[in-house]
Amino acid sequence: xxxxxxxxxxxxxxxxxxxxxxxxxxxxxxxxxxxxxxxxxxxxxxxxxxxxxxxxxxxxxxxxxxxxxxxxxxxxxxxxxxxxxxxxxxxxxxxxxxxxxxxxxxxxxxxxxxxxxxxxxxxxxxxxxxxxxxxxxxxxxxxxxxxxxxxxxxxxxxxxxxxxxxxxxx
Numbered sequence: 001x002x003x004x005x006x007x008x009x010x011x012x013x014x015x016x017x018x019x020x021x022x023x024x025x026x027x028x029x030x031x032x033x034x035x036x037x038x039x040x041x042x043x044x045x046x047x048x049x050x051x052x053x054x055x056x057x058x059x060x061x062x063x064x065x066x067x068x069x070x071x072x073x074x075x076x077x078x079x080x081x082x083x084x085x086x087x088x089x090x091x092x093x094x095x096x097x098x099x100x101x102x103x104x105x106x107x108x109x110x111x112x113x114x115x116x117x118x119x120x121x122x123x124x125x126x127x128x129x130x131x132x133x134x135x136x137x138x139x140x141x142x143x144x145x146x147x148x149x150x151x152x153x154x155x156x157x158x159x160x161x162x163x164x165x166x167x168x169x170x
Contacts, residue, residue, distance in 0.1 A: 006050065012147070014091060023061055024056050033046060041155045054138060102144050116131065
């Protein structure tokens with residue numbers, strides 16, 4: 001398998017790495033700021049989505065890895081979260097700032113792109129999932145990352161989680 005570090009960035013709250021190992025071609029990874037539409041009362045300071053597209057023939061296997069290393073110097077703590085069709089990790093700082101990193105869960109990706117989950121780690125990142133293509137397919141792997149600094153209420157504190165879910169493609 002060919003390995004590719006699709007996305008790597010250091011944020012205030014964590015080092016985030018998305019890697020892909022594939023038997024087939026991997027398109028150039030794309031990372032861009034986005035502005036998901038949020039309900040009134042919710043607020044984020046920023047949101048980024050990283051996207052990787054693969055080209056798989058039937059029977060091809062690929063592995064996706066997500067590694068998150070919290071920033072110790074800022075007092076960030078992390079916790080695993082799940083939602084409808086996504087898995088994520090929340091980050092909370094000692095001064096109340098919140099951030100969230102999310103990606104579609106393995107079962108959703110498998111159903112959406114004619115894949116079979118061969119192996120998947122459980123629990124908080126690092127997350128590693130190995131897939132096998134049931135037919136020729138071009139799966140799209142995404143992670144979304146958002147942060148709200150100094151949320152003034154619970155709705156603002158939940159905004160990064162909501163924003164990452166909205167930012168991920170369906």
